[in-house]
Amino acid sequence: MSDERIDPLQEEGTQCVVVLQVLRDDHTSRWSRRQLELELYDVDPQAIGVALDRLREQGVVHVEGEQVWASACALHLDALGFIGI
Secondary structure (H helix, E strand, O other), X not given: OOOOOXXXXXXXXXXXXXXXXHOOOOOOOOEEHHHHHHXXXXXXXXXXXXXXXHHHHOOOEEEEOOEEEEOHHHHXXXXXXXXXX
């Protein structure tokens, strides 16, 4: 990853849109990083990578290789209505 710093507001916003993507009910539970980049075409791929790292560190998503999916906790919070549009 580059030494270039992502703006904190951009990082926070990117985390939000990544979480909303991985919780979508019209897609399989697992996303590839490439699918996320294609879906979030107007977001810098580096910002997506930083957001995924932070979300993984906090236990919001699981990342295995190129695959990304929501944690059980994120899914439960979504089912309770805490996450959504």
